[in-house]
Amino acid sequence: MTGYTRANAWNSGGTFNNQDLLWYAKGVGVMQSRTLDDPNSWWFFAAIHGEYVSGKETGYPGWAYIPPAPSVPTSPLPSPDVLKQYWNQCQHQTWYFLPWHRGYLIALELQLREAIVSLGGPETWSLPFWNYLGPDNEYHIPPAFTEKKLPDGDDNPLFVDARFGPKNDGNIYVLSPPVNQDCLGNDIYTGSSPNTPRPGFGGPETDFWHGGGRSGNLESNPHNLVHVEVGGNAPDNSIWGLMSDPGLAALDPIFYLHHCNIDRLWAVWNARGNENPTSDKWLKGPAATGDREFVMPKPQATAWVFTPQDVDAMSKVDYTYEGLSTDARASDTMSPVQKRLIRLGVNQVEAATMAPDTEKSSTELLGTHDQTLKVGSAGVRAAVKLNSTVKNTMLETLASAAKQAPDRAYLQLENVRGTRDANTLDVYVNGKSAGSIALFGLRRASLKDGEHGGSGLSLELDITDIIDALHLEQAFDADLLDVRIQPDQSISDGEEISIGRIGVYRENGS
Numbered sequence: 411m412t413g414y415t416r417a418n419a420w421n422s423g424g425t426f427n428n429q430d431l432l433w434y435a436k437g438v439g440v441m442q443s444r445t446l447d448d449p450n451s452w453w454f455f456a457a458i459h460g461e462y463v464s465g466k467e468t469g470y471p472g473w474a475y476i477p478p479a480p481s482v483p484t485s486p487l488p489s490p491d492v493l494k495q496y497w498n499q500c501q502h503q504t505w506y507f508l509p510w511h512r513g514y515l516i517a518l519e520l521q522l523r524e525a526i527v528s529l530g531g532p533e534t535w536s537l538p539f540w541n542y543l544g545p546d547n548e549y550h551i552p553p554a555f556t557e558k559k560l561p562d563g564d565d566n567p568l569f570v571d572a573r574f575g576p577k578n579d580g581n582i583y584v585l586s587p588p589v590n591q592d593c594l595g596n597d598i599y600t601g602s603s604p605n606t607p608r609p610g611f612g613g614p615e616t617d618f619w620h621g622g623g624r625s626g627n628l629e630s631n632p633h634n635l636v637h638v639e640v641g642g643n644a645p646d647n648s649i650w651g652l653m654s655d656p657g658l659a660a661l662d663p664i665f666y667l668h669h670c671n672i673d674r675l676w677a678v679w680n681a682r683g684n685e686n687p688t689s690d691k692w693l694k695g696p697a698a699t700g701d702r703e704f705v706m707p708k709p710q711a712t713a714w715v716f717t718p719q720d721v722d723a724m725s726k727v728d729y730t731y732e733g734l735s736t737d738a739r740a741s742d743t744m745s746p747v748q749k750r751l752i753r754l755g756v757n758q759v760e761a762a763t764m765a766p767d768t769e770k771s772s773t774e775l776l777g778t779h780d781q782t783l784k785v786g787s788a789g790v791r792a793a794v795k796l797n798s799t800v801k802n803t804m805l806e807t808l809a810s811a812a813k814q815a816p817d818r819a820y821l822q823l824e825n826v827r828g829t830r831d832a833n834t835l836d837v838y839v840n841g842k843s844a845g846s847i848a849l850f851g852l853r854r855a856s857l858k859d860g861e862h863g864g865s866g867l868s869l870e871l872d873i874t875d876i877i878d879a880l881h882l883e884q885a886f887d888a889d890l891l892d893v894r895i896q897p898d899q900s901i902s903d904g905e906e907i908s909i910g911r912i913g914v915y916r917e918n919g920s
């Protein structure tokens with residue numbers, strides 16, 4: 411059933427001439443006028459994602475320390491039961507990331523539509539998306555979000571002070587590279603492997619999971635990178651932007667347009683024929699095994715309990731995306747695997763018929779660097795020692811790519827800990843760029859009394875292309891890989907980012 415269409419926020423120049431944005435602003439204003447303990451309020455909805463109100467934060471990022479605008483309330487708190495049922499639900503670094511956020515957006519959209527209609531606005535209003543990888547200026551935040559006033563002279567509820575951008579200067583845009591949508595080329599939702607399950611497009615298999623561990627490909631890039639680029643840090647480094655931290659992010663109205671785009675990319679991925687998990691554990695969600703349920707407040711104070719299988723196809727939800735049928739046609743006729751094989755010297759006809767069976771893949775440790783690394787502003791360098799037997803096995807598969815699917819290679823920064831999410835690590839292997847990883851979620855994942863005992867985040871990059879290139883240059887015969895890690899943002903005195911271990915893995919495709 412589709413009735414509503416979620417459209418591009420950059421329509422009509424992304425200004426208040428775009429009626430979706432004008433009415434979004436007015437609806438957000440209505441929700442912001444409600445109290446923190448009201449399940450229909452803007453503040454309650456932000457706390458459903460994550461909050462620093464009910465804990466013992468003494469200073470930023472405690473909600474009491476957020477510089478207005480907006481003026482964020484820290485009281486009255488809802489009853490302990492309501493708080494426990496609804497708050498701090500967001501699912502990150504998990505295969506529930508996509509369905510949970512889809513339900514969250516549906517619930518917010520219902521709230522806003524009701525508020526908008528009560529103001530005399532359009533009954534067909536739907537949440538717009540910000541496609542920062544679109545043409546022309548679309549990598550900039552739509553201008554309606556940076557105006558201090560609405561056209562009628564009232565304060566603009568979409569304006570946020572603590573939003574600093576990738577260069578910390580208040581210029582809000584998304585840098586590409588490193589942001590891209592290469593994740594759409596991964597055809598596995600959650601990789602399966604006996605020793606190290608790969609996160610895949612949609613994230614690793616977990617229980618109810620409020621963050622920590624490994625992000626899926628879509629969550630890692632573009633999702634995490636966009637959060638940290640939009641949020642950024644204050645020019646004096648005293649605080650970070652709301653979007654840079656999961657316990658603050660949903661206070662910023664741009665959050666929902668970013669997540670609407672992430673949800674759209676999931677729909678595009680499905681429309682291209684990729685399949686979601688079919689196991690009961692995913693379909694029925696964590697509540698089926700006695701864990702917390704996914705629950706959202708609907709208008710008129712009713713609770714909507716949902717599971718992934720309630721929202722896992724566009725045919726089950728009441729909206730569609732503008733341009734979805736066009737995006738469903740991949741612009742490339744050749745898959746990433748086919749392109750790789752041709753680079754490795756396999757002729758086109760053979761490459762077209764070879765499809766590695768990633769369902770049955772297994773992963774093996776190829777090399778490690780075991781000492782804890784401390785990352786300072788100048789970056790850090792490590793020599794990853796390779797196991798020569800494993801390396802030779804991998805080299806053989808590369809040399810005989812015409813006969814079998816060659817191995818892939820992944821680099822993982824493991825047990826990464828720190829106190830600030832608003833940073834990105836650029837990683838280089840033997841001088842070649844391996845990509846960038848944002849530290850969104852780092853702070854909470856590092857807290858000793860947090861959900862997973864402060865084991866931090868594990869950040870993964872696909873370095874198959876680099877190993878292929880080294881192999882073709884006949885440079886993949888040394889026993890060491892030279893890994894350099896450079897933070898984007900300076901690290902202040904007393905602040906620290908540490909990496910417990912670097913692991914390099916080979917994955918065989920058959």
Ligand SMILES: [Cu+2]
Nearest residue numbers: 633637659669
């Ligand atoms: Cu997010």
